[in-house]
Amino acid sequence: xxxxxNRFNLVLYCALFxxxxxxxxxxxxxxxxxxxxxxxxxxxxxxxxxxxxxxxxRFRLRNYQILLCAFLYGLFPIAFLTGNLFNTxxxxxxxxxxxxxxTLFIVGILAWGVVQxxxxxxxxNRLQPRDWNHPRMGKVGWASAGLYQLVVMxxxxxxxxxxxxxxxxxxxxxxxxxxxxxxxxxxxxTPGPSPRPFQPVKIxxxxxxxxxxxxxxxxxxxxxxKIVTSQPLNLLAVTLENIWVLFCGGVFFxxxxxxxxxxxx
Numbered sequence: 001x002x003x004x005x006n007r008f009n010l011v012l013y014c015a016l017f018x019x020x021x022x023x024x025x026x027x028x029x030x031x032x033x034x035x036x037x038x039x040x041x042x043x044x045x046x047x048x049x050x051x052x053x054x055x056x057x058r059f060r061l062r063n064y065q066i067l068l069c070a071f072l073y074g075l076f077p078i079a080f081l082t083g084n085l086f087n088t089x090x091x092x093x094x095x096x097x098x099x100x101x102x103t104l105f106i107v108g109i110l111a112w113g114v115v116q117x118x119x120x121x122x123x124x125n126r127l128q129p130r131d132w133n134h135p136r137m138g139k140v141g142w143a144s145a146g147l148y149q150l151v152v153m154x155x156x157x158x159x160x161x162x163x164x165x166x167x168x169x170x171x172x173x174x175x176x177x178x179x180x181x182x183x184x185x186x187x188x189x190t191p192g193p194s195p196r197p198f199q200p201v202k203i204x205x206x207x208x209x210x211x212x213x214x215x216x217x218x219x220x221x222x223x224x225x226k227i228v229t230s231q232p233l234n235l236l237a238v239t240l241e242n243i244w245v246l247f248c249g250g251v252f253f254x255x256x257x258x259x260x261x262x263x264x265x
Contacts, residue, residue: 006131011053013124015045017212018116024215024241025233027222044152047145048073049120054137056121056265057130060192063262065184066121067113072180074112078103079173080153082231083163098169099176106242110249115211119248121265122201123208129198198264203255207248214244 031038079085084103091102222237
């Protein structure tokens with residue numbers, strides 16, 4: 001008898017992997033001293049991946065669509081949770097139209113899109129291949145997940161040290177959201193490919209299981225806190241984490257260019 005459904009298992013694996021991503025920067029101390037905050041983070045990832053998993057099954061999303069969806073969602077945390085989209089003191093501080101270009105590239109595309117998107121989903125399917133016939137999430141599920149995300153974003157944005165954007169920055173955010181949302185919606189109008197059985201890929205195994213090892217090491221042995229922007233993070237751990245994110249992004253895109261075919265996630 002199954003205790004947990006295929007869908008819930010996949011969502012849980014994705015959420016736990018991303019919680020480990022948070023652990024790498026925040027350190028082991030925060031997981032014991034701020035348990036409610038960690039539960040809130042877990043809730044963010046569970047609801048996000050529940051929605052993403054539903055889109056994947058409904059529309060048979062390809063890799064580029066997953067990247068677009070992850071980038072679109074990631075715009076909101078980097079704007080309202082961390083404020084790094086508008087922060088001039090991180091990721092080289094190059095600002096264009098009020099937004100930090102380094103944040104958009106490293107966090108928006110590479111972290112949210114590749115590591116917290118494609119690599120995460122690959123790992124979840126590596127642990128338990130997706131049942132493409134599992135039940136879809138209904139309107140109540142979507143409304144509940146969206147409401148949870150909204151409440152957490154609003155509450156977290158009340159932090160007085162979270163960087164705020166300029167009028168130009170918020171306008172740029174709105175334009176980015178609209179443009180990417182239109183791209184996502186248009187892409188969904190094209191029927192997705194038939195589901196393919198999951199096949200392990202050595203390079204993706206390296207990126208996913210390598211991420212687990214690196215995140216555990218960073219969170220356990222680099223756990224001294226230091227305020228990085230509005231978050232109590234370890235600066236060295238964050239730096240090393242970003243180097244790994246850049247590496248993962250480069251390897252993934254080079255592999256995709258070489259193979260010219262989707263990785264089954």
